[in-house]
Amino acid sequence: MQTQFILIDISKEDTNSDIHKLRSENENITIQKRAVESQLSGVQQQLETLKEEHANVTKDLVANLSDITQKLESLQMSYDNATAITRTLKANLTDITQTLDILKVSYANATAMTDILERNLTDITQTLDILKVSYANATDMKETLERNLTETQRILAGQMNTNDNLTKEITKLEKAVEDVQKEAWLKFKAGWEYFSGKYYYFSTDNKKWTESRDACVTMGGHLVIIETQEEQDFLIHHNPAQNQDYWIGLTDSAEEGKWRWVDNSLLNNNTKYWRGTEPDNWKDQEDCARVNVNRVRDSWYDSSCEDRYKRICESKAK
Ligand SMILES: [Ca+2]
Ligand SMILES: [Ca+2]
Ligand SMILES: [Ca+2]
16 A cells, blocks of 8 residues: 555556556456455355265264274174183183093093903903803713712612612522521431531441442432542541441442442542552452541442442532
């Protein structure tokens, strides 16, 4: 403004022009001002719009923020929960790990025990096998023993039968012995003597040979048949018949020189006890034999069968 007043002082003519210029400028400025105002109005509208948009955006942001905050809180809670769960899981994991360790130890122990049990089972199985064999053997032995027992019982039953039979036999034998004893007693009373399973009777009377032979038969015997040296020795040592003659059961009356015993058996060359040159068949009349009892072994003579001598009878023991 100070500048404009300076220009007016300088010249009047200029002043009018200047005024005109100024007016024009003023008009321009007014136009410009209106334009600016219009622009300002636009800007203000835009500003209002922006404010409104800002408010809307802010509102949205607040809403979003709230939402986000809620979500964040929710997430925080989830996180906390997850953390808690994780902690719990960790604790559980620790427990599980410990339990697993314990289980591992238990498993090792169980494995060791299983080994022991398997060995024990093997032992037991072997023992069982042995016991089975023992049982089988025991069963066999029992069966054998039972068979033996049955056999023994059978034998015993048989033995008892045999015993019964033996008892009967013994009774019979006792009876027989009794009979023999009775017979012996009777023979003894009748003058018979026993020697080596036979009885001998030395008579005190004298008879011819044939009469003597028959007398012996009547008494249940026969004229003695001398078959052994023992029998000969027994006869020649008989007491009290020493130095006496007795007919014996030997004769050659059927065929001269062929001496036979009364049972018709021929005289055995190994058991004949003739005295000296006997038999001499003296006067061709001697066909009967006698023994001279005098303790001399060779003591037989041939004599006449009509001579009378004592006799020796022989009888089997019944
Ligand atoms: Ca005889
Ligand atoms: Ca003769
Ligand atoms: Ca003679």
